[in-house]
Structures are given as C-alpha cells and as structure tokens.
Amino acid sequence: MPSHKADIDHIDQIFRALGDPTRRAIVEKLSEGPISVSQLAQPLNITLAAVVQHLQVLEESGLVQTEKVGRVRTCRIDPAGLSLAEQWMADRRSVWERRFDRLGDLLVESDESE
C-alpha cells in the first residue's frame, strides 16, 4: 500500500523547500560536496542568519543533513530526499503516458466502454 500520510507530508515539505530559488542554490552548491554554513553563505548575497533559516527548512524536509563538530556545522545533501521528489514526478508522468497507450487501444478496438 503506497503513499502513506507521512510520505505525503514529506513530499509536501520537500517541494516547498525546493520552491525557493535560494534554497535550490544551496542544494546545488551542496551537490558538489559537504561544506560549512559560512562557506555556503559566502556566494549568496544574504546574511548568515538567513542561510541558517534556509538550512532549517532544508533539514526538516530531509533534503539536507548537518552535523556540528566544534563550532562549525557541516552540511551535506541527503540524496534520498531528491529521489523521493523525482519519483513523485515520474509517477505523474507515467500515469499520463499510460493513458496514451490505453487511448491507442481504444482507437484500434473502437468499442467496449469503461
């Protein structure tokens, strides 16, 4: 039985997180490898506090994991989050494309209704 309530909620958080361009820039940067919060902030033209807020959203969504050692917090991508969202889109597409197959059948057979 696929797609629990918890999963739907998770998908919700993931897409909400990816909806913001700055957060996508963060994910993009992290895809090159794990870095600290201030390294992450440097290329973006916003304050460190703003970056921290974005990271909270990303971490709650499960797209990013962080770990603090000493005074520096290191951030890395969790690819599972991305592939969950990927799956959602692939599913919608496949349902859509399967429809075309059935449509083809109907055009050929041309009777026997639903």
Added chain:
Amino acid sequence: MPSHKADIDHIDQIFRALGDPTRRAIVEKLSEGPISVSQLAQPLNITLAAVVQHLQVLEESGLVQTEKVGRVRTCRIDPAGLSLAEQWMADRRSVWERRFDRLGDLLVESDESE
C-alpha cells in the same frame, strides 16, 4: 553548452509552481487525463477563481497546457515540464554520487592529490 539563462528561469517557475500543494493536487488530477476547469475545481475546496489563478501559474511554468473550445477550457499535463524538473534533481544527485566514487578512488589509491 547546457543550462541557458532561459532554462534556469524555466526551472525556477516549475519548482515555484510545484511548491504549492493545491497546484500539485491539480497536476495529480490532470495526470489521470484532461478535464475542464470546473471539473478540476470540484474536489478542491476553493472557488473557481482561485483554481483559474493556479492554472495561470501552472501554464506559465509550462507544466500544463489549456485550450478553450466554446465556453469550456480543457486542461492537460505537459510532461516535458515535469521531466525538466526531474532532470534537475537527477543531475544534483549524480554529481553527489560521482563524488562518492572519487572518494572511493582516493581511499584505495591514497595518494596523488588534485
């Protein structure tokens, strides 16, 4: 030479569009097949005007196409939009996973820095 400015802008619109749960519900519904605006509105607990506004966002993002014949506008998914977003995520993941491969190499060879 991949990823033009126009593409980035397009990706921006797509992810922004998918960031809203109601719009994802619309995409989900449309994946079952093309339907009219009021049919789309029926299961959602919002006014028709709100649905039209969501459809504008979805159409501008390229995720949905619509066509009006008579007084009814029929909406359908454009799978190209979905696969573009899918690609973006797959790319981020692959960069990340390629990093692991290189890390493996380094651990095995354990010299020759770059």
Added chain:
DNA sequence: AAAATACTTAAGTATTCGCTTGACAATCAA
C-alpha cells in the same frame, strides 16, 4: 584572559501569496 570565529536565536518588517468577493463576458439550452 582577551579577541576572534562560527554560528544561534529572537524580534521586527516589507513583500509575496493564496484566497475570496463581486462584477462581467461569452456560450449554450429552453
């Protein structure tokens, strides 16, 4: 110990967003 680094947290602000209401246009049915 003192200063610098690397965050963290809270409060405030300006803008954006999703939604409603209400008035309107166009098409189809009786």
Added chain:
DNA sequence: TTGATTGTCAAGCGAATACTTAAGTATTTT
C-alpha cells in the same frame, strides 16, 4: 429572448515568507 453554465478579471485582505538587525553562546586562537 431569457436563463443557466462556464469561465475571466480586478480589487482587497489576512497569513505566510524571506529577509534584516541585534544580541547572545560556544569554541578556537593568540
């Protein structure tokens, strides 16, 4: 023609969002 569908447009409202500033904490350096 009259009335019912089906959608469109504009204005406005409350809540959410992305950001800043400012004050604080914990850790490392000097």
